[in-house]
Structure formats: C-alpha cells, structure tokens
Amino acid sequence: MTDAPKPAPAGRAGTKRELPEHFKAYKHVWVVVECEHGVVHPVALELLGEGRKLADKRGVELAGVVLCGDDLTAALVAAACFEHGADLVYTVTDPVLAHYRNEPYTRAMTDLVNTHKPEILLLGATNLGRDLAGSVATTLLTGLTADCTELAIDDEGSLAATRPTFGGSLLCTIMTLNYRPQMATVRPRVLAMPARQIGRWGRVVVHPLNLAEDDIITKVLRFVADRESDKAQLAYADIVVAGGLGLRSAENFQLVRALAEVLGGDYGGSRPLVQKGWISADRQIGQTGKTIRPKLYIAAGISGAIQHRVGVEGADTIVAINTDPNAQIFDFAHLGVVADAIELLPALTEAFRAHLSVNRLAG
Amino acid sequence: MHIVVCMKQVPDSAQIRVHPVTNTIMRQGVPTIINPYDLFALEEALRLRDRLGGEVTVLTMGPPMAEESLRKALTFGADRAVLLTDRFFAGSDTLATSFALAAALAKIGQEFGVPPIVFTGKQTIDGDTAQVGPGIAKRLGLNQLTYVAKIADLDPTAGTITVERRAEGGVQVLSTRLPVLVTMLEGVNEIRRGSLDDAYRAARATIVKWTAADAGITDLGKCGLRGSPTIVKKVFAPQARAEKVRQVPTADVSTEALAASVMAEIFKCQPALEGELMRFSAGP
Ligand SMILES: Cc1cc2nc3c(=O)[nH]c(=O)nc-3n(C[C@H](O)[C@H](O)[C@H](O)COP(=O)(O)OP(=O)(O)OC[C@H]3O[C@@H](n4cnc5c(N)ncnc54)[C@H](O)[C@@H]3O)c2cc1C
Numbered sequence: 001m002t003d004a005p006k007p008a009p010a011g012r013a014g015t016k017r018e019l020p021e022h023f024k025a026y027k028h029v030w031v032v033v034e035c036e037h038g039v040v041h042p043v044a045l046e047l048l049g050e051g052r053k054l055a056d057k058r059g060v061e062l063a064g065v066v067l068c069g070d071d072l073t074a075a076l077v078a079a080a081c082f083e084h085g086a087d088l089v090y091t092v093t094d095p096v097l098a099h100y101r102n103e104p105y106t107r108a109m110t111d112l113v114n115t116h117k118p119e120i121l122l123l124g125a126t127n128l129g130r131d132l133a134g135s136v137a138t139t140l141l142t143g144l145t146a147d148c149t150e151l152a153i154d155d156e157g158s159l160a161a162t163r164p165t166f167g168g169s170l171l172c173t174i175m176t177l178n179y180r181p182q183m184a185t186v187r188p189r190v191l192a193m194p195a196r197q198i199g200r201w202g203r204v205v206v207h208p209l210n211l212a213e214d215d216i217i218t219k220v221l222r223f224v225a226d227r228e229s230d231k232a233q234l235a236y237a238d239i240v241v242a243g244g245l246g247l248r249s250a251e252n253f254q255l256v257r258a259l260a261e262v263l264g265g266d267y268g269g270s271r272p273l274v275q276k277g278w279i280s281a282d283r284q285i286g287q288t289g290k291t292i293r294p295k296l297y298i299a300a301g302i303s304g305a306i307q308h309r310v311g312v313e314g315a316d317t318i319v320a321i322n323t324d325p326n327a328q329i330f331d332f333a334h335l336g337v338v339a340d341a342i343e344l345l346p347a348l349t350e351a352f353r354a355h356l357s358v359n360r361l362a363g
Numbered sequence: 364m365h366i367v368v369c370m371k372q373v374p375d376s377a378q379i380r381v382h383p384v385t386n387t388i389m390r391q392g393v394p395t396i397i398n399p400y401d402l403f404a405l406e407e408a409l410r411l412r413d414r415l416g417g418e419v420t421v422l423t424m425g426p427p428m429a430e431e432s433l434r435k436a437l438t439f440g441a442d443r444a445v446l447l448t449d450r451f452f453a454g455s456d457t458l459a460t461s462f463a464l465a466a467a468l469a470k471i472g473q474e475f476g477v478p479p480i481v482f483t484g485k486q487t488i489d490g491d492t493a494q495v496g497p498g499i500a501k502r503l504g505l506n507q508l509t510y511v512a513k514i515a516d517l518d519p520t521a522g523t524i525t526v527e528r529r530a531e532g533g534v535q536v537l538s539t540r541l542p543v544l545v546t547m548l549e550g551v552n553e554i555r556r557g558s559l560d561d562a563y564r565a566a567r568a569t570i571v572k573w574t575a576a577d578a579g580i581t582d583l584g585k586c587g588l589r590g591s592p593t594i595v596k597k598v599f600a601p602q603a604r605a606e607k608v609r610q611v612p613t614a615d616v617s618t619e620a621l622a623a624s625v626m627a628e629i630f631k632c633q634p635a636l637e638g639e640l641m642r643f644s645a646g647p
C-alpha cells in the first residue's frame with residue numbers, strides 16, 4: 001500500500017483543479033542557501049543555477065534565502081547569490097541562527113514563506129536541508145519531493161520534479177498541484193554549477209526573526225569539525241578512484257588509494273566495502289552514498305550495480321577495470337579494461353608517476 | 364521509560380526487478396524486510412530500555428502482511444507491537460504518513476504511557492525521503508534530533524537528553540528537553556540476535572491492530588491519497604546511453620604496456636587532464 005509509487009491516479013488528486021484562491025498570490029522561485037559556519041554549500045549555488053531556469057520559464061524572480069548569525073556573513077552570502085543568478089535575497093540575521101538548529105530555522109523559514117509567498121521552494125538534500133525541509137513542509141502542509149535529479153516546469157506551469165525510484169531502475173515525476181509552495185530537495189553534485197557572473201547585483205530584503213535564545217529549547221553545546229585529513233571531499237573531487245569487492249581485501253584496497261594520491265584525487269568504494277569496514281561510510285559512492293561528478297572516475301573491481309551507477313553517471317569519463325567482460329559496469333563506462341585490477345592498478349600508478357615526473361623534469 | 368520505534372516494512376530492493384517491456388515493478392515473490400535503517404533505531408531503543416528499564420513498542424503503518432515485520436521486531440526483544448492498517452491509508456505520501464503515525468503515537472501514549480522518546484530510522488530504502496521523522500516531530504511538537512550518531516546522556520528524571528548529531532563537515536553536540544524524536548544514523552550499533560525466550564514470546568504475542576478509527580482519526584481527508592499533496596505523474600525507465608564503451612585491447616600485452624595504453628586512452632578522453640596533473644604534481 002504505502003510502499004508503491006502511487007499509480008498515476010485517475011481523477012481525484014491526479015487532475016489539476018483550479019488552484020485554491022489563497023494560493024494564487026504565491027509567486028517566485030526560492031532557494032535556501034545553506035551557509036553553516038559562514039561557508040556557502042556548493043549545492044545552493046547549483047540550485048540557484050537551476051532555479052534561474054525555472055524562474056525564467058515562469059517569468060518570475062529568483063530569490064536566495066540566507067539564514068545566518070551575523071550581518072557580515074549575510075552580506076557575503078548574498079553577494080554570492082547574486083553572482084549565481086538571484087534577483088533578490090531574503091536575509092534573516094540573528095545570533096540564534098549562528099549554528100543550525102531545527103527550531104529557529106523552521107520558524108524563520110515558515111515565517112518568510114507565509115509573508116512573501118514563493119511558489120517553488122528548493123533546498124539541498126544535505127543533512128541540514130533534509131532536516132529543515134521536512135519540518136517546513138509539515139508546518140505548511142504542502143508537498144515535498146526528495147532527492148530530485150531533474151526539475152522542470154510543465155505545460156500548466158507547475159513544478160515537475162523527477163527522482164529515481166527503486167534504486168535508480170526507474171524514474172518518477174512527482175508534482176504538488178494544489179498546494180503551495182511546491183517544495184523539492186536536490187542532492188549535491190546532481191545539477192551543474194552555474195558560471196559566476198562577477199559584478200551581478202540585486203536587492204536585499206531583510207526579515208526579522210523575533211526569537212530570543214531563551215525561547216529555544218535545543219542548545220548547541222559544541223561543534224566538532226571533522227579532521228581535514230579525514231574529510232572525504234569526494235562529491236567535489238575532479239578525480240575519483242574507487243574500488244569494489246573485486247579487490248578481495250582491505251590490503252589490496254590500498255592500491256586504489258595509491259593511484260588516487262598520484263593523481264591528486266580522492267578515493268571511495270562500493271557499498272559492500274563500507275559494510276566490510278574497508279572504508280568509512282562517507283566514502284561510499286552511489287544511491288545511498290555520495291553522488292560524484294568528477295572529470296575522471298576510475299572504478300576497479302566494481303560490478304556496476306544500478307545503485308552504484310546512479311551515483312557516478314555525472315562523471316565526464318568513466319574508466320572501468322574488471323575481469324568480467326560482461327560486467328554491468330561496461331554498459332555505462334566510457335573506457336573499459338578487461339583485466340585484473342590487482343595487477344593493473346600498481347602498474348597504472350607507476351605509469352602516471354613516471355610520466356608526470358619525466359615531464360616535469362623536461363618542463 | 365516507554366520508547367516507541369517507528370518501523371516500515373519495505374520490499375527487499377536487492378531483489379526487485381523491473382519488467383523490461385512494461386516498466387512495471389515485478390513485486391511477485393519479492394520478499395519484504397524491516398527497513399534496514401530502522402534496525403539501528405530499534406537496537407538503540409532496546410539498549411536504553413535494558414539500561415534504564417521500561418518498555419519498547421514498535422509501530423508500523425502498512426498492509427496486514429506487515430505484521431510479519433513486527434513479529435520479527437518482537438524476536439529482537441521489543442515488548443509490544445502496534446500495526447496501523449486501513450485501506451484509507453493507501454497511497455499516503457510523507458505528509459499523510461506522518462499524520463497517521465502521529466495519531467497512532469498519540470493513541471499509544473494514552474493506552475500504554477506517553478513515550479519521552481520516539482525513534483525512527485534515518486530514511487527508508489524504498490521511498491528514501493527521510494521526511495517522515497521530521498513530519499512526526501512537527502505534528503506532535505517533539506524536539507527534533509536527526510542523524511543522531513550517539514546518545515551521550517539521557518536523564519529521564521530531569522527530562523534532558525544530549526546527543527551527537529552528524530552535521531555537514533562535523534558533529535554537533537546538542538542538548539534538549541524530552542520528549543524528543545530521534546532519527547538514528549546507520550552503522551552506529553548492531554542489532555542483537557534476540558534470545559530464545561523472545562522468539563517464543565514473539566510467536567505467541569498478539570499484535571495490536573488499529574484502524575484509522577481505532578487510532579482516533581476522524582478526518583479521513585488527511586489520510587492516504589486524499590491527504591497527500593504530492594502526486595506521482597509518471598513512472599518511466601531511464602534512457603540507455605547510446606554511446607558504447609571503448610575497450611582497451613588487452614590480448615598479448617604485458618601489464619606495464621597495458622597500463623601505458625590505459626593512461627594514453629585516458630588522456631585522449633580528457634585532453635586537458637595531462638596539463639592539470641602536471642601542474643598538480645609540480646606542486647604550488
Ligand atoms: C537499498 C540498496 C542501496 C544500495 N546502495 C548502494 C550504493 O550507494 N553504492 C553501491 O556501490 N552499492 C549500493 N548497493 C549495493 C549494490 O546493489 C551492489 O551490491 C554493490 O554495488 C556491489 O558492489 P561491488 O561492485 O563492489 O561488488 P560485486 O557486485 O561483487 O562486484 C565485484 C566485481 O569485481 C569484479 N572482479 C573480481 N575480481 C576482480 C579483479 N581481480 N580485478 C578486477 N575486477 C574483478 C567482478 O567481475 C565483479 O564485477 C545498494 C544495494 C541496496 C539493496
């Protein structure tokens with residue numbers, strides 16, 4: 001019952017009724033711009049790029065929404081929004097927003113939406129975005145589509161949000177026809193980063209929060225930043241080398257790391273490697289791990305299951321090393337090598353190392 | 364202390380196949396399992412109970428056959444199972460699901476004691492939205508703690524809880540007041556095997572079954588398809604890539620020669636890469 005994608009329902013909810021009168025005032029496309037600790041999350045800029053297209057198609061404005069703890073951060077983040085396509089930026093600045101907490105952020109967002117009435121509200125499918133989006137949608141009693149891979153405006157002007165289902169073997173398009181705003185989240189790296197337009201500018205609309213620290217029940221005692229060396233930058237790495245069960249042991253997995261190091265890239269793996277404890281969970285690539293979009297992706301001993309495929313399809317060049325010429329990964333790799341990865345990886349690492357050092361000497 | 368764990372029964376997606384012609388899901392014979400992410404929540408709840416005393420109730424909204432998953436949870440050591448099942452719930456999206464579960468949780472509070480902690484998993488493996496937990500929290504006014512890696516401190520008498528929450532780029536240590544909704548991160552514990560006693564008890568246990576009316580729901584317009592603002596417009600197969608893989612010839616070459624030709628092919632695909640690598644290896 002609840003686990004099936006609802007069959008395109010005939011009549012009832014499926015057909016577009018006239019939008020209820022009180023929703024007709026809802027206009028414009030908004031992007032929540034995540035900027036915890038003063039750093040704009042790249043997914044917000046990716047969303048602004050996509051939001052720009054949606055706003056143009058609808059003939060409305062694109063707004064960034066910036067919630068943060070101080071005015072300086074707000075100004076810097078607003079500038080980044082304008083340079084990535086926003087016409088205006090709503091800022092809510094208050095010390096209680098310095099660290100993300102559900103309560104004040106939900107309050108600020110729902111307040112903004114009820115005051116300025118956007119028709120489309122987009123967030124990154126990050127831990128922050130998912131935590132906030134679920135609360136905001138429930139407070140506003142509107143529809144929220146998770147982890148979309150494609151956003152479009154249909155012939156009737158509604159948001160058509162497409163997301164993978166059943167591990168990526170099918171796609172479904174979900175709409176929120178009779179409620180506003182239409183909400184959706186998108187994972188980092190699914191959309192392309194828009195070009196920065198230096199000097200582009202827009203309007204800032206300041207909105208008050210009216211919430212005192214004493215009114216907020218949840219307190220942030222500490223924030224323990226991940227150690228820089230442990231941080232997987234996978235999602236945004238230009239070169240990613242990954243291994244799968246074909247490598248047969250944690251020791252052999254070091255061959256993947258060695259190649260990644262020579263190439264100045266990051267490394268990751270398929271899900272079974274996380275389950276075996278060969279790599280940490282934040283290095284899993286795929287549907288239930290990271291989506292990556294590198295220029296070069298080298299997959300060694302990975303079969304190419306659909307759940308893995310959906311996380312890597314955005315790569316410009318996919319190189320697959322696999323002993324099985326019929327492995328699924330060759331269905332979507334650009335370059336295939338039917339070979340034993342345990343032998344080839346060290347040779348490849350050596351080839352790159354030698355090539356790069358020779359050319360450096362020559363240059 | 365009374366703790367409730369929300370669990371969803373899901374198809375074992377590793378075994379789901381899509382019909383190549385009709386693009387429909389071939390569910391026939393696909394076994395169902397407890398959503399794997401929910402087992403981390405269940406184990407955490409059982410550990411708290413073992414430490415502090417009390418009861419663990421598991422709650423599922425689903426078709427009658429979801430009873431099977433609930434019984435499984437009893438074998439792990441849960442004390443009570445509630446199945447919320449009614450045809451009015453069919454076609455629920457996350458908003459309608461959190462409405463129904465919130466109603467059932469309120470009813471559980473009346474019948475078996477108000478739970479200071481409600482657990483959910485991080486997300487499911489089928490719908491995979493991670494929206495139901497926050498939805499329940501909002502509807503019941505519970506303090507929301509998502510992506511919890513560790514419950515560092517819990518004091519039921521003082522009504523306080525401190526947790527470590529996985530955030531972007533680090534861990535937040537949060538303290539708040541009960542009652543709370545906790546969505547548990549994966550991989551933070553391992554579900555126990557369950558004792559023989561629990562297995563016997565589970566086999567004989569009566570599962571509490573509630574309809575919408577039993578859970579005190581009067582507004583059926585907020586349930587199922589009617590209560591769902593989202594609409595699935597179409598379901599379709601992803602387009603296959605037209606371009607075919609280029610296989611690097613491997614016959615009769617040494618590993619070193621093969622490595623050299625793979626490197627050459629990579630540079631052919633990505634002409635700018637060689638220069639970039641050179642700059643990288645030369646250092647700043
Ligand atoms: C709900 C769900 C979510 C999932 N999410 C993810 C996810 O996010 N990411 C993910 O990766 N998986 C995910 N999976 C698992 C996925 O279905 C596959 O099981 C997994 O990707 C397989 O990992 P693998 O390719 O490493 O192993 P295998 O499928 O066992 O493949 C090993 C491959 O190595 C090859 N091989 C063997 N020896 C060698 C050698 N010496 N040299 C070269 N090749 C060799 C074999 O031919 C084979 O193709 C998910 C599954 C489910 C059910």
Ligand SMILES: Cc1cc2nc3c(=O)[nH]c(=O)nc-3n(C[C@H](O)[C@H](O)[C@H](O)COP(=O)(O)OP(=O)(O)OC[C@H]3O[C@@H](n4cnc5c(N)ncnc54)[C@H](O)[C@@H]3O)c2cc1C
Nearest residue numbers: 145146165424456457483484486487490491492493494495
């Ligand atoms: C392919 C697909 C795509 C979908 N996309 C969307 C979408 O984008 N937006 C939308 O609103 N709905 C969507 N739905 C509907 C949604 O899956 C259902 O509403 C479902 O009942 C709950 O959502 P979830 O599976 O995403 O759960 P999640 O929100 O991922 O679940 C989080 C936790 O909530 C608890 N929980 C969830 N469901 C139940 C339950 N029935 N009983 C007890 N506990 C539960 C579990 O502890 C679980 O770990 C989709 C469904 C499918 C099959």
